[in-house]
Amino acid sequence: MSGSLEVRQFLLRYEGDAGNASANGGVPAQRSGNADSPRISDDQVRRARLAVAQGATGVDDCAELLEMLGLTPDEEGRLPVQR
Template sequence: MSAMPGPRRRPAGLHPERGATDTAGVPEPRSGHEGGLVTGVPAQRTAADVYRVSEEQVHRARMAVARNALDSDDCRELLDMLGLIGEPGEAPPVRR
């Protein structure tokens, strides 16, 4: 019988190739302000923001649907059901 290796653990102490003040790999807080300090908690959305969808969000949603559709008819049907396509020259229903 062979022993199964356990989970890998990070050694205690400083990394031998990094200094004590190295912050590589530590993510920066994204948004939200609290007393002048930036926190990792996003700011609360207003009622108007809840229904606002950016053009990039629409594009990303369309691409996700297209990648996962079985064929062009399936893609068109899914985009229509999700309100991601509209009449030519009009904004899609999700943006109205």
């Protein structure tokens, strides 16, 4: 159970950096359907990569997690998470 507590504490610590989530009680606002805007910002990708790297048990684990989450570029150089 301490793992889930650590995850919640991690998310709460970094949620304050966003600044806009606290107005909704910590719940992010619904995304608009605008297809021109990326689903995930570059800053969110950077923060997600850092979070994965912190929680990974090693280099192989980190690489596998990044790929599973769509945080590694595909053959075209685009991130699957931002499609």
